[in-house]
Amino acid sequence: MRVLLWHVHGSWATSFVHGPQTTLVPLTPDRGPDGRGRPDTFHWPDRAVEVPYDLLRDEHVDAVVLQRPREIGLCERWLGRRPGRDVPAVYVEHDTPRRTPADASLPEEVVPDSRHFLYNRSDIPVVHVTHFNELFWNCGRAPTTVIEHGVVDPGHRFAGDRPRAAVVVNDPLRRGRVAGTDLLPALAEAVPLDLFGxxxxxxPRRLGIAPERLRTYEDLPQARMHEELARCRVYVHPYRWTSLGLALIEAMMLGLPVVALATTEAVEAVPPEAGVLSTRVATLAEAARSLAADGPRARQMGKEARAHAVDRYGLPRFLRDWRHILTEVTR
Incomplete structure (x- = not known):
């Protein structure tokens, strides 16, 4: 099977391209958002193939996996076929709903009845990455299913030689309260933080946090980031409103215990034996401080976190689920 997929979310795409299908990845000369091609910071198998955008019309494509609304138009222009009509397609909904079109002036507005942009279409199934997403999005006529994340297992690598807490947030200043960036000062008072992304x-400068309380690691290759994460004693997940971050699952697979806001899908992903969840920032700060100060306890909770993550978010189940839905839509 030959599947067209835009490189949008590096970690999620890395898991997807490990499937048995040939994945065609659009490439533009500037490697911009609509044509990134293969990544430099993730390991992809050879069956993920870059295809220049202007040569896509010459390619045989069995199905399209869409991830952004504008990819429907890109598909029509570049592939010369209409997703859901001329070529089978599914749409992966990575995000929690933020607003309806009428609320466009309120970028952080959360509307539980948000209509998905495919609300009136029945020809493109929507694949949610969490059950929380499926619950909150109003998809109308669009068929829906859930395929939970799957992660390439980085191995149990917990070292815990740094009595610090790790945090992974991309673009924290832009994302602000949604990603919990405003919580970092209070957390850093309780435990030194290593921020990746x-x-x-x-x-540190923008939030007024001393560099020794908040160290930053910018845009590391995935393998290097895993090495650095594994040296911390606890993983802190400060997101208020998000789908389940793959970095959280990767940290659990590495063997780190988790301290997270008890919001969205985190309450399903982190069992009590694997970490501490709460909506009280003071509780989370104290839990992170305590785990960072207690290496043996952090290691034991991390073992539980890893066991749960491998069982629920292992790559074989993820790839099996995707093989099933792609087979269904191409029949």
Whole structure:
């Protein structure tokens, strides 16, 4: 099977391209958002193939996996076929609902009855990455299903030689309260933080946090980031409103215990033996401080976190689920 997929979310796409299908990845000369091609910071198998956008019309494509509304138009222009009509397609909904079109002036407005943009279409199934997403999005006529995340297992690598807490947030200053960036000062008072992600280097200055209380690691390759994460004793997940971050699952697979806001899908992903969940910031700060100070306890809770993550979010189940839905839509 040959599947067209835009490179949008690096970690999620890395899991997807490990499936048995040939994945065609659009490439533009500038490697911009609509044509990134293969990544430099993730390991992809050879069956993920870059295809220049202007040569896509010459390619045989069995199905399209869409991830952004504008990809329907891109598909029509570049592939010359209409998703759901001329070529089978599914739409992966990575995000929690934020607003309806009428609320466009309120970028952080959360509307539980938000209508999905495919609300009136029945020809493109919507695949949610969490059950929380399926619950909150109003998809109308569109068929829906849930395929939970699957993660390439990085191995049990917990070292815990740094009595610090790790946090992974891309673009924390832009994302603000949604990602819990405003909570970092209070957390950093309780426990030193190592912040990983894109565009993180200016966070200590902008938030007024001393560099020794908040160290930043910007845009590391995935393998290097895993090495650095495994040296911390606890993983902190400060997101208020999000789908389940793959970095959280990766941290659990590495063997780190978790401290997280008890919001969205986190309450399903982190069992009590694997970490501490709460809506009280003081409770989370104290839990992170305590785990960072107690290496043996952090290691034991991390073992539980890893066991749960491998069982629920292992790659074989993820790829099996995707093989099933792609087979269904191409029949």
């Amino acid at each position: 894109m565009n993180v280097s200016d966070v």
